[in-house]
Amino acid sequence: MNEIAPSPGGHVKEGTITMDAGEMRCDANPSSPTAPDPSCVVRAPIGLLAELTHRCPLQCPYCSNPLELEKVNVELSTEDWQKVMRQAAQLGILQVHLSGGEPTARRDLEEIVKTAAESGLYTNLITAAVLLKRERLEKLKECGLDHVQISIQDVDTQAENADRIAGYKGGSAKKKEVAGWVRELGMPLTINAPIHRHNIHSVEAIINYAVELGAGRVEIAHVQYYAWALKNRSSLMPTRDAFMAAARLVERKREELKGIIVIDAVVPDYYAKYPKPCMGGWGKGIINITPSGRVLPCHAAESITHLEFDNVRDKPLADIWLNGDAFQKYRGTSWMKEPCRTCPRREIDYGGCRCQAFALTGDAANTDPACSLSPLHEEWAKVADVESHQSPPAFVYRRPGGATPKPAAEKTPVSSDA
Amino acid sequence: MGEPTPRQRTVIVSDSKPVMPPYIKMRYDAGRNRWIILAPERLFDPDPIAVEVLKLCDGARTVGDIAAHLSNEYNAPVQDIEVDIIAMLQDLSDKGVVKA
Ligand code: SF4
Ligand code: SF4
Numbered sequence: 465m466n467e468i469a470p471s472p473g474g475h476v477k478e479g480t481i482t483m484d485a486g487e488m489r490c491d492a493n494p495s496s497p498t499a500p501d502p503s504c505v506v507r508a509p510i511g512l513l514a515e516l517t518h519r520c521p522l523q524c525p526y527c528s529n530p531l532e533l534e535k536v537n538v539e540l541s542t543e544d545w546q547k548v549m550r551q552a553a554q555l556g557i558l559q560v561h562l563s564g565g566e567p568t569a570r571r572d573l574e575e576i577v578k579t580a581a582e583s584g585l586y587t588n589l590i591t592a593a594v595l596l597k598r599e600r601l602e603k604l605k606e607c608g609l610d611h612v613q614i615s616i617q618d619v620d621t622q623a624e625n626a627d628r629i630a631g632y633k634g635g636s637a638k639k640k641e642v643a644g645w646v647r648e649l650g651m652p653l654t655i656n657a658p659i660h661r662h663n664i665h666s667v668e669a670i671i672n673y674a675v676e677l678g679a680g681r682v683e684i685a686h687v688q689y690y691a692w693a694l695k696n697r698s699s700l701m702p703t704r705d706a707f708m709a710a711a712r713l714v715e716r717k718r719e720e721l722k723g724i725i726v727i728d729a730v731v732p733d734y735y736a737k738y739p740k741p742c743m744g745g746w747g748k749g750i751i752n753i754t755p756s757g758r759v760l761p762c763h764a765a766e767s768i769t770h771l772e773f774d775n776v777r778d779k780p781l782a783d784i785w786l787n788g789d790a791f792q793k794y795r796g797t798s799w800m801k802e803p804c805r806t807c808p809r810r811e812i813d814y815g816g817c818r819c820q821a822f823a824l825t826g827d828a829a830n831t832d833p834a835c836s837l838s839p840l841h842e843e844w845a846k847v848a849d850v851e852s853h854q855s856p857p858a859f860v861y862r863r864p865g866g867a868t869p870k871p872a873a874e875k876t877p878v879s880s881d882a
Numbered sequence: 883m884g885e886p887t888p889r890q891r892t893v894i895v896s897d898s899k900p901v902m903p904p905y906i907k908m909r910y911d912a913g914r915n916r917w918i919i920l921a922p923e924r925l926f927d928p929d930p931i932a933v934e935v936l937k938l939c940d941g942a943r944t945v946g947d948i949a950a951h952l953s954n955e956y957n958a959p960v961q962d963i964e965v966d967i968i969a970m971l972q973d974l975s976d977k978g979v980v981k982a
Contacts, residue, residue, distance in 0.1 A: 478927070559923075611922040652922045
């Protein structure tokens with residue numbers, strides 16, 4: 465995600481949803497019985513990523529949902545989500561990203577959007593679009609939906625490739641149709657394109673396609689290798705050369721299309737020198753809520769096995785944000801070890817990704833191996849180089865149980881974590 | 883039908899009539915005690931001058947009108963103000979925050 469960039473004229477500073485909330489102190493939720501510590505300098509969050517469901521008709525092999533997908537019977541109710549939206553607005557959250565899985569798989573999406581909008585939240589729908597009907601989109605707009613983001617796998621002239629990646633026949637054409645409706649209804653459109661080995665050659669075409677679709681923004685989002693993407697890393701990782709070529713192209717297109725479309729790019733950290741500030745800093749600006757109501761500092765945080773997560777069913781959101789164990793654990797910089805602890809970049813990237821540090825070093829407080837200062841960096845970066853030059857294995861498609869594709873009869877349910 | 887797809891960069895000049903489209907929301911954030919602009923996947927942090935300019939951007943007034951108005955109010959040379967706000971509005975137009 466971008467950082468705040470100064471603008472010419474200097475009158476308007478820009479940030480993404482990770483924008484620093486300034487000097488404000490969080491004193492939200494005065495009615496909570498567990499009033500926040502008055503010395504608390506925790507800032508109010510800016511953005512809420514609401515994973516309304518893990519259900520999705522697509523099967524993208526880079527999906528950021530956990531390998532263990534939550535089932536429909538544990539999902540929060542309409543009233544639960546409405547309560548979350550009101551609490552989020554009270555807490556100071558400005559934007560809500562209605563995501564999933566596929567958020568339109570929930571039949572009560574309209575009611576959730578309505579409550580969010582009425583509470584003053586800016587509402588983004590993050591959708592694969594294939595389930596949407598025009599009437600429903602109109603309804604959602606009436607309910608106060610502000611913005612639609614549609615993810616694509618490739619351009620329309622490469623529909624076969626796109627549909628193969630998503631594991632969904634006819635998806636590419638359907639997305640194009642829905643994008644048209646979004647524009648016809650006068651709503652702003654973002655095209656999000658996760659980039660990997662199977663479409664990195666299409667980056668320029670994808671940007672042009674986004675312009676053709678009338679998008680105001682396009683995200684060239686190199687896949688982040690967690691969850692399903694990590695499982696499929698050897699199929700998805702592009703070569704360094706391909707990545708560098710794509711990066712140069714994005715720069716050129718930004719100049720060429722200035723004032724026509726905004727191009728945002730997410731860089732894969734295997735090819736970066738320093739890590740990204742995960743979520744703009746742990747517990748700093750973003751809250752992620754899973755379909756069952758678990759409140760996470762980042763969507764992958766459940767992979768850190770010793771963390772305990774609160775649930776919106778049990779506690780007010782403000783209390784969880786301010787005092788929840790999972791949020792407090794890696795907030796700020798005091799938990800850091802060397803080399804992060806004394807590094808001048810510690811307040812820039814916050815030591816990178818805690819989940820990646822945990823997965824690769826066994827301790828989430830270690831430096832993310834994506835950082836060139838990590839002792840593990842070289843070994844880790846080599847993996848990308850090697851895998852990207854081998855012929856890609858078949859995808860492990862994202863579907864319930866897909867991560868462990870064993871016939872049920874072969875399972876031996878003896879160990880407690882089986 | 884909605885607005886047509888912009889194929890060309892909008893260049894802000896004295897005669898432009900800027901306006902924020904309905905999906906760009908500028909509002910006062912009481913909790914943080916400041917104005918904010920909400921846009922798709924973006925937040926903008928306008929300073930008091932930007933807030934004043936944007937409040938005057940109603941799609942009817944021209945940039946020239948706005949500069950004249952502010953020149954009166956602040957007793958500053960209209961030329962300087964116009965140059966300043968054209969730079970600001972051009973930047974915001976490039977980011978899709980303002981249409982003209
Ligand atoms: S990444 Fe693909 S599979 Fe995962 S939620 Fe999005 S559309 Fe569905
Ligand atoms: S050592 Fe830590 S703080 Fe410094 S750049 Fe690397 S990850 Fe960031």
